[in-house]
Amino acid sequence: MEYNVENLFDCRHDSLKQDGEFLPSGVRGWNRFRFAEKVNKVAKVILAASGRQVPDLVALCEVENDYCLRTLVRYSPLRDAAYEYVMTDSPDERGIDVALLYQPATFRMLEFRPIRIPLEQLGHRPTRDILHVSGRVISGDTLDVFVCHFPSRSGGQKRSEPYRLQAASCLKQAADSVRSVRQRPNIVITGDFNDYPSDRSLREVLGASRPGEDEISCGRFYNLMDGKPGGTYRYKGEWNILDQMIVGGELLQDSSSVRTDYGKARILSFPFLLEEDEIYGGETPFRMYRGMRYHGGYSDHLPLLLELEIDDE
Numbered sequence: 050m051e052y053n054v055e056n057l058f059d060c061r062h063d064s065l066k067q068d069g070e071f072l073p074s075g076v077r078g079w080n081r082f083r084f085a086e087k088v089n090k091v092a093k094v095i096l097a098a099s100g101r102q103v104p105d106l107v108a109l110c111e112v113e114n115d116y117c118l119r120t121l122v123r124y125s126p127l128r129d130a131a132y133e134y135v136m137t138d139s140p141d142e143r144g145i146d147v148a149l150l151y152q153p154a155t156f157r158m159l160e161f162r163p164i165r166i167p168l169e170q171l172g173h174r175p176t177r178d179i180l181h182v183s184g185r186v187i188s189g190d191t192l193d194v195f196v197c198h199f200p201s202r203s204g205g206q207k208r209s210e211p212y213r214l215q216a217a218s219c220l221k222q223a224a225d226s227v228r229s230v231r232q233r234p235n236i237v238i239t240g241d242f243n244d245y246p247s248d249r250s251l252r253e254v255l256g257a258s259r260p261g262e263d264e265i266s267c268g269r270f271y272n273l274m275d276g277k278p279g280g281t282y283r284y285k286g287e288w289n290i291l292d293q294m295i296v297g298g299e300l301l302q303d304s305s306s307v308r309t310d311y312g313k314a315r316i317l318s319f320p321f322l323l324e325e326d327e328i329y330g331g332e333t334p335f336r337m338y339r340g341m342r343y344h345g346g347y348s349d350h351l352p353l354l355l356e357l358e359i360d361d362e
Contacts, residue, residue: 050098050317051239051292052352053110053198053281054091055337056145057117060084066144068113076341087337088120090347092127095150098317098354103130107150108196110177110241110350112136118148135182137163140175147180147196147240156192157185164223166216168200173212176200179220188306188360190235193227195220197240199250213244217254224255228268228297235307236297237357238270241350243291246275257295260311267298273314273355281316281351286329290316294355306360313356322347 058071060081071079095107112118115136122132135158136148151158163178180196197220200212220238227234238257244250251257251272259275273294280288294314299305324346326333335346 050095050104050106050352050354051108051110051196051294052091052094053241053292053348053350054087054112055348055350056111056113057087057091057109057121058084058113058144059116059120061116063114063144066113067142068144071113077338078343083343084120086345088117088125091121092125094317094319094322094347094352095127096130097319097321098352103127103132103152104354105152105155106194107132108194108239109148109150110196110198111145112148113144113146118150122150133158135161135180137178137180139163139178140165141177142174145177145198147177147198149180149182149194149196151182151184155187159183159185159191164219166200166219168212168215171211171215173200176212176216179216179223181223186235186307186359190233190307190359191231192235192237192307193224193231195224195236195238195240197238197242199240199242199244201243209243210249213242213248213250214254217250221255224270224297233267233299233305234297235300235305236270237300237355238295239293239353239355241292245289245291246272246293251293251295255295257293260301265298265301267302269298270295271298271301271311273309273311274316274353277314277316279316279318281353282349283326283333286326286331292350292353294353296355300357307357309355309357315354317352317354322351 132150257270257272281292324335336349
């Protein structure tokens with residue numbers, strides 16, 4: 050599962066970060082009650098996605114720190130799921146990071162590392178690290194997961210695109226390095242890319258295309274969200290897919306002990322995550338804030354779910 054949870058901040062000031070908006074004295078009026086309500090709502094979404102069991106892996110974007118994650122996995126309705134987690138500690142000025150929750154019974158973590166995106170050379174402020182996590186699944190195979198939150202479109206798509214191209218280049222290099230050391234790598238790349246499946250960062254730099262456009266190759270990446278109806282984010286009445294589920298071609302082979310296909314990736318549009326769009330009509334994500342005014346919703350993004358079929362060891 051992947052979910053941009055929209056600003057999961059605690060209520061304490063970090064002197065090294067620009068988190069003043071999300072303090073009791075800040076313009077948003079953030080407080081412990083709202084923080085607790087936010088954590089419980091994130092837990093509700095994860096549990097709603099579970100069906101018969103909770104997701105084995107949950108990639109999260111826009112989490113401030115370890116305290117937020119510890120509260121989520123130990124003191125929310127998610128506590129009985131017994132998740133463990135890893136996260137980045139990025140130089141992002143606002144202090145938001147990416148994280149991966151995992152079920153230790155089905156995903157035995159082997160190692161994790163942050164991947165720094167050197168944007169300073171392009172004159173841009175520091176951004177979120179990419180999180181790379183390797184773990185052993187029940188088939189005995191290693192699964193490599195990359196969790197991303199690419200630079201935003203602030204300033205416009207064209208002006209900000211070079212920063213996402215740079216992030217995609219770092220991601221591609223890291224993913225290719227996995228292919229160089231594993232005989233048959235199982236790679237999942239997910240997160241909020243702030244780009245659409247057709248944009249250059251995904252199509253050209255990462256080389257992620259829609260399955261079915263050509264013969265599946267074990268040396269390429271495929272975007273399982275490309276061409277899906279609806280979207281994960283709505284802007285001025287238009288749905289767009291900014292959150293992606295991308296896999297290596299190895300996972301699309303029927304003979305693989307870890308496998309998936311295009312139909313097994315979907316957007317989770319639970320009714321409680323949506324509300325009426327009073328300006329443009331239709332439905333829109335039930336978000337936490339409208340501008341600076343507290344709205345009491347869940348997030349401005351919808352989550353994704355990917356099903357993997359894994360053979361017993």
